[in-house]
Amino acid sequence: MLTAITVENFRCIEHASLDFDSRSTGILGDNASGKTSLLEAIYFLGHGRSFRSAQAEKLKREGASFFRVVGRIATHRGLLTAGLEHTQGRTQGQLAGQGISGIADIAEVLPLQIIDPGVHRLVEEGSARRRRLMDWGVFHVKREFLGYWRRYQRALSQRNAALRSAHGEELIQAWEQDFCAAGAEVDRLRAHYVEELKPHFESLAARLVGPGTTLTYRRGWPAEVELREALHDSISRDLRLKTTHVGPHRADLGFLIDGTPARDRVSRGQQKMLAAAFILSQLQCHTALGAVPTTLMLDDPAAELDVDNLGKLLLAIAEIPSQLIVTSVHERGLKGIEIGRRFHVKQGNFEPMV
Incomplete structure (x- = not known):
């Protein structure tokens, strides 16, 4: 389970640090504000690649020389820190303070998937x-x-x-x-x-x-x-x-x-x-x-679904014992999900919501 993430120079995000709820976290913001970029950064940490681009170089914030994603992961061995940094055309990673032999080392302790509008x-x-x-x-x-x-x-x-x-x-x-x-x-x-x-x-x-x-x-x-x-x-x-x-x-x-x-x-x-x-x-x-328990990311689940299908999807998701990270433009897009923690994002800046 992902308990926290720090993102630097990834897409439109210069710097962001978020702590996640153990069950569900909601990310609210306008289109192009950075919601999907955050999910993409998390996905990159767990898969070593983006779900939107085949080229890691394209993920760097404009003008930056590197990007970095660091996560804190709760495992049966306790809390582990995992990180990937991409610089000078190469991606290198660490897990629990040690270099990794491949992305499978992180993927093994951070199984995550995404349901996005392009699924x-x-x-x-x-x-x-x-x-x-x-x-x-x-x-x-x-x-x-x-x-x-x-x-x-x-x-x-x-x-x-x-x-x-x-x-x-x-x-x-x-x-x-x-x-x-x-x-x-x-x-x-x-x-x-x-x-x-x-x-x-x-x-x-x-x-x-x-x-x-x-x-x-x-x-x-x-x-x-x-x-x-x-x-x-x-x-x-x-x-x-x-x-x-x-x-x-x-x-x-x-x-x-x-x-x-x-x-x-x-x-x-x-x-x-x-x-x-x-x-x-x-x-x-x-x-x-x-x-190992999984993390499921939902990128604007209301996109392209009518009310009936969205309701059926969210009901099925509620029955899956996974950690959820959900983005939406509006609060109504989170309806049907018991959100434990909320953040609002604007121009790549994330602020917790009371």
Whole structure:
């Protein structure tokens, strides 16, 4: 759980320090005042990247040479301080006063997610976003996943490099064993996680979207063959196009309504509700499996939702045992949430509200 945050030179925020309520904190302010920038800074601390930009350099306040985000996190080991600083094109971090080997060190003790006005892209866009969110969930409930995932990514990178090489066929074979062994474990852990997740998702989706909503997992190669066989069958295409076309890096999740892809059946608002159901089901599943408690950020939950859908969403959120950080333009946007602490933001400056 995130108990406090300090942000420097991030987007429009020159400096901000906030203490959060253990259950729910509301952030009120006009559009472009800094509400979403605060959530983006928190997200960066927990994920090592932004949910709005792929380039960390773009997150620096205009004219600044660095940005820094430092959080105080309540864990079973007590309070820990975690921080990330981006300067001269590099991001470096610390946890409990020690350098980190990667963002996974912080992510492990600070599991957090966001539901923002662009969450519908989870349904609407390609597989990368869904695969990343699925892997976030697997990482937090299957401790061995990260090692296999890193091993697979290394083998995939080396195989693709060999495919681009003029004399790479021997190298391709050299990486095949590691590719298949690690890939099979990544797939096994994902498939197991999705099976654990499905009842939570389908129950929430029935409430938020409607009956007949289901979740499917596609592993990235034909179900009837082993990964090694699929790799051999694809080698001519891989050599021609110089990239690997089968494997866990091609996996995807499918959202179906009565057996039909949801993107073909629902409106933008319903896509948002469906994506929210998936994220909330992950938090619910984590709790059921005894994982570290999560922090959920809601960026203007009233955006693009009618009163009925907003009410259903907030009721479902109230039942999820996560810490909440919620932004809104108006107080009415927080209606239905028991807010323990409020802040008002104007031009990147945050002030507590009595």
